[in-house]
Amino acid sequence: MDENQRIVLAAKPHGLPRESDFALVRGPVPQPGPGEVLVRCLWLSVDPYMRGLIDAVYPYVKPILVGDTMFGGAVGRVAVSNDPAFAVGELVEGYLGWQLYAVARASELRRIDPQWGPPSTALGVLGMPGMTAYFGMTEIGEPQAGQTVVVSAAAGAVGSAAGQIAKIRGCRVVGIAGSAEKVRHVVDDLGFDACIDYRTEPDLAGALRRCCPDRIHVYFDNVGGTTYDAVMTWLALDARIVICGQISQYNDREAEVGPRRLKEFEMWRARQQGFRVLDYRPRYGEGIAEMARWLAQGRMRYRETVAQGLENSAGAFIGMLQGRNIGKQLVQLAQDAAMNH
Numbered sequence: 001m002d003e004n005q006r007i008v009l010a011a012k013p014h015g016l017p018r019e020s021d022f023a024l025v026r027g028p029v030p031q032p033g034p035g036e037v038l039v040r041c042l043w044l045s046v047d048p049y050m051r052g053l054i055d056a057v058y059p060y061v062k063p064i065l066v067g068d069t070m071f072g073g074a075v076g077r078v079a080v081s082n083d084p085a086f087a088v089g090e091l092v093e094g095y096l097g098w099q100l101y102a103v104a105r106a107s108e109l110r111r112i113d114p115q116w117g118p119p120s121t122a123l124g125v126l127g128m129p130g131m132t133a134y135f136g137m138t139e140i141g142e143p144q145a146g147q148t149v150v151v152s153a154a155a156g157a158v159g160s161a162a163g164q165i166a167k168i169r170g171c172r173v174v175g176i177a178g179s180a181e182k183v184r185h186v187v188d189d190l191g192f193d194a195c196i197d198y199r200t201e202p203d204l205a206g207a208l209r210r211c212c213p214d215r216i217h218v219y220f221d222n223v224g225g226t227t228y229d230a231v232m233t234w235l236a237l238d239a240r241i242v243i244c245g246q247i248s249q250y251n252d253r254e255a256e257v258g259p260r261r262l263k264e265f266e267m268w269r270a271r272q273q274g275f276r277v278l279d280y281r282p283r284y285g286e287g288i289a290e291m292a293r294w295l296a297q298g299r300m301r302y303r304e305t306v307a308q309g310l311e312n313s314a315g316a317f318i319g320m321l322q323g324r325n326i327g328k329q330l331v332q333l334a335q336d337a338a339m340n341h
C-alpha cells in the first residue's frame, strides 16, 4: 500500500483563501482499529461551508485549525474493514477529509448504491447538496404549482437541483447566476423559465420584475447580500424565503449589515427560515430515492466540474468560491479502475 497524502490548512486565510494557505503533507497510510474501516478515497467534495469551518462560524461543529487536515465529504472504496457492516471493495461516502486514505468508524459511513448513479453523484445531486435542495425547497420553500420561484447561485450544485425541483412541482422558475454560460446552461439544459446574469445586469430588481410578472412566491437564497435585497423588492403575498446560504459574505472580513427590508415582510406577510441539511441526514434515504427516480426519468439533470488530483483541491475550492464551477465542484483523486484492493 502506498503512502497517504493529505491537504492541511497551513495558514488562516483573511478574505478569499490563497493556494499558500494550504499544504500537502505525506505520511504513512493510517491503520484501522476495531470497528473501523480504511477507505481509499476516489472523489472529494469542496464546498462553501468549509470556508465557514475555517472561520469557526458554526458553534456546534469543530472548526478547521491551522495544521488540521481539511474537513470534507468524500467517496471511496473500502480497502480494509474491521467491521462486519462493510466488505472490502464496497463504495462508501463519509466526511473523510482531503486525503487519499482515511480511517472512519463504520457508523460514520454511508453505503452507496451504484445503481442510482455514478459514485461521484453521492457528493452532488444524490448527496449533501442534492439533499439541501430537496429538503430546503420541498419542506421550507413549499412551492405550489403555478407560483413563481427564484433561485440564486442557480448554476451551482444546490441551486441547479433546487430550481429543477420547483419545476417538477409545476412552478415558474427564474434563476440568478454569474455568467452568460451559466445563464445558457440554466435555461437550455436545466429547463428554468429564465435566468438573470447578476454580474452584468445593471438593474437586478428591474430584471426580476420583467421575469416574474406574478411577483416572487418563493426565494431560495444561496447568496444573500444585494441579490437578496433585489428579490425583497418584488415579493408576492405569503412569500417564503429559504435561507440556504449567504456565499456573497463568506470571505468578508467584517460582518454584513442587516437584517434588511423587513417592511416588505410586513406588507407581504412573508416568512423567512433558515435550515441546516445535516438535520435531515436521517431522512437522506427518502430524498435520495426521490432524486434518483427523477434522474432516471430524465426530469433532473446535473453537471460536474472536476479538478484532477489531490494537489489541485485548494485551487478547486478557491475557484468554487469565485464562481468558476458549473454544477458540483469535485476533485477526482484516483481512477476507480486502477484500484488494486
Ligand SMILES: NC(=O)c1ccc[n+]([C@@H]2O[C@H](COP(=O)([O-])OP(=O)(O)OC[C@H]3O[C@@H](n4cnc5c(N)ncnc54)[C@H](OP(=O)(O)O)[C@@H]3O)[C@@H](O)[C@H]2O)c1
Binding pocket: 047, 048, 049, 128, 129, 132, 153, 154, 155, 156, 157, 158, 159, 176, 177, 178, 179, 182, 222, 223, 243, 244, 245, 246, 247, 248, 249, 275, 276, 277, 278, 320, 321, 322, 323, 324, 325, 326, 327, 328, 329
Ligand atoms: N443550509 C445548508 O445546510 C447548506 C448546505 C449546502 C450548501 N449550502 C449553501 O448553498 C449555497 C450553494 O452551495 P453549493 O455547494 O451549491 O455551491 P455552488 O453553488 O456549486 O458554488 C458556489 C457558487 O456561489 C456563487 N457565488 C460565489 N460568490 C458569490 C457572490 N459574491 N455573489 C453571488 N454568488 C456567488 C458562484 O456562482 P455565480 O457564478 O453564479 O456567482 C459559485 O459557483 C452556499 O451558500 C452554501 O453555503 C447550505
